[in-house]
Amino acid sequence: MGQGSEPGLDGITLGPRQAGPIYRQIHERIRSAILDGHLPPGTRLPSWNSLAGQLGVARGTVKAAYDWLAGEGYVVGRGPAGTLVNPDLRLPPDGPGGRAAEAAPPDAAGPGPEGDPLDPPWASPARPFQPGVPAFDAFPRKLWCRLAARHAGRLGPAEMGYQDPAGAPALRAAIANYLGVARGIVCSPAQVFVTAGFAGALDLVTRALLRPGDQVWFEDPGYPRTRQALTLAGAEVVPVPVDEEGLNVEEGLARAPDARFAVVTPSCQAPLGMMLSLPRRLALLRWAARTGGWIVEDDYYGEFRLAGPPLPALKGLDAAGRVIYVGTFSKVLLPALRLGYAVVLSPETARFAQVASRLVPGQALPVQKAVADFITEGHLGRHIRRMRGLYAERRRALAAALQEACGARARVDARDMGMHLLLRLPPGTDDIALTRRAAEAGLGPVPLSLWSAGAGCGAGLMLSFTNIPAEAAGEQARRLAALLPSHRR
Numbered sequence: 001m002g003q004g005s006e007p008g009l010d011g012i013t014l015g016p017r018q019a020g021p022i023y024r025q026i027h028e029r030i031r032s033a034i035l036d037g038h039l040p041p042g043t044r045l046p047s048w049n050s051l052a053g054q055l056g057v058a059r060g061t062v063k064a065a066y067d068w069l070a071g072e073g074y075v076v077g078r079g080p081a082g083t084l085v086n087p088d089l090r091l092p093p094d095g096p097g098g099r100a101a102e103a104a105p106p107d108a109a110g111p112g113p114e115g116d117p118l119d120p121p122w123a124s125p126a127r128p129f130q131p132g133v134p135a136f137d138a139f140p141r142k143l144w145c146r147l148a149a150r151h152a153g154r155l156g157p158a159e160m161g162y163q164d165p166a167g168a169p170a171l172r173a174a175i176a177n178y179l180g181v182a183r184g185i186v187c188s189p190a191q192v193f194v195t196a197g198f199a200g201a202l203d204l205v206t207r208a209l210l211r212p213g214d215q216v217w218f219e220d221p222g223y224p225r226t227r228q229a230l231t232l233a234g235a236e237v238v239p240v241p242v243d244e245e246g247l248n249v250e251e252g253l254a255r256a257p258d259a260r261f262a263v264v265t266p267s268c269q270a271p272l273g274m275m276l277s278l279p280r281r282l283a284l285l286r287w288a289a290r291t292g293g294w295i296v297e298d299d300y301y302g303e304f305r306l307a308g309p310p311l312p313a314l315k316g317l318d319a320a321g322r323v324i325y326v327g328t329f330s331k332v333l334l335p336a337l338r339l340g341y342a343v344v345l346s347p348e349t350a351r352f353a354q355v356a357s358r359l360v361p362g363q364a365l366p367v368q369k370a371v372a373d374f375i376t377e378g379h380l381g382r383h384i385r386r387m388r389g390l391y392a393e394r395r396r397a398l399a400a401a402l403q404e405a406c407g408a409r410a411r412v413d414a415r416d417m418g419m420h421l422l423l424r425l426p427p428g429t430d431d432i433a434l435t436r437r438a439a440e441a442g443l444g445p446v447p448l449s450l451w452s453a454g455a456g457c458g459a460g461l462m463l464s465f466t467n468i469p470a471e472a473a474g475e476q477a478r479r480l481a482a483l484l485p486s487h488r489r
């Protein structure tokens, strides 16, 4: 197992092609060996050539697997020294999440609700740059209408009465299957609760598990609606700063070691866009396992890595069963469907079912069944693949157009995740006033500063590219650039 040898990989074997693409099988074998401790941090992996020769596959196939592992933070490239298992990984002795412990005690009551002065107008077409909404022009309308009509028209006696508030069985089963394939999450339909988007899932989770005054770690900057919802639910929100590796777990431990929840966006930090690094993922899981804390994983943009395969969900590493995974159809389909889901741990399903049946009404049956068909007939996978391509193209076009139109007055910060990019503005710029001017001009950016609770993430604008066709990018960029402060002097 020492450096220079090829520990843990001697016995590596691949399944038949039907077991999945070869690079994915190699990735999975090495990832498991790292998590099992067979490949400790710092271990040197075989060279691409050597492993390719050993396995009888092309060198590029091994490289693809290594690149993927590097993207997730499991390995690091060290030039001539080869590829090492990330030396910064700290694995707990009994698996990635460690051992579950008793729940933390309740704490004092939290502050009152905050305002959100910049809500977009409800029920309006997407304004250029408005974040959080998918490409409306690329939504498969005809297909959706066919599926919706199929179920709206097929109302037998069983469909006319009250339904299981946890969700339609067909949709729960479709989501469980989808998560296994698309997000690496193994769960049963009984663990899936269909909700009114992420917002409905958070409501269900807090009603089921939050006690008044519980402390909740929340990313700073972070989604203001989640921050406000937690406060309204009676939590004491503890802002925890994020850096290039995502949520700073050490800081969370220093500020509120006994917090009962952490609400995080590991695949794509909202709003800054970085991924929660593997060392941080493991540290967060260790914290939850040790204290009995709950991690709510908000995977709102999880499907939208615009270059390379999607990054795995935190839930996939949750050996101790502390992660409640939440997905939403607001981004992969439409916000108007008001559909999302929470994956709940088996011991808690009865409690969630009770809360759902008494406090959180279920969603409209025909819509649920249409979405179930959308998934099981393969349309969702195809639609997401198409949107990834379209978003990559629109993001590229908008980033280039903005940089040209804004010049030195702003810096474009565009990552390969999610549905928006950031326009960073010089320190001291009033991004809220700028957003107001933009709204008057019919544009829909969101000010970055509004997402910060105290850590400060600088001035800037969140700008969605989803509804700006590449050929319109130049014109929209110029409209926005005309509003930037130095242009007005």
Ligand SMILES: Cc1ncc(COP(=O)(O)O)c(C=O)c1O
Pocket (backbone or CB within 6 Å): 131, 132, 196, 197, 198, 199, 200, 223, 265, 270, 298, 300, 328, 329, 330, 335, 339, 340
């Ligand atoms: C961080 C974050 N989480 C979740 C959501 C989705 O919320 P919902 O499913 O309620 O539409 C959004 C929407 O913009 C978001 O920004």
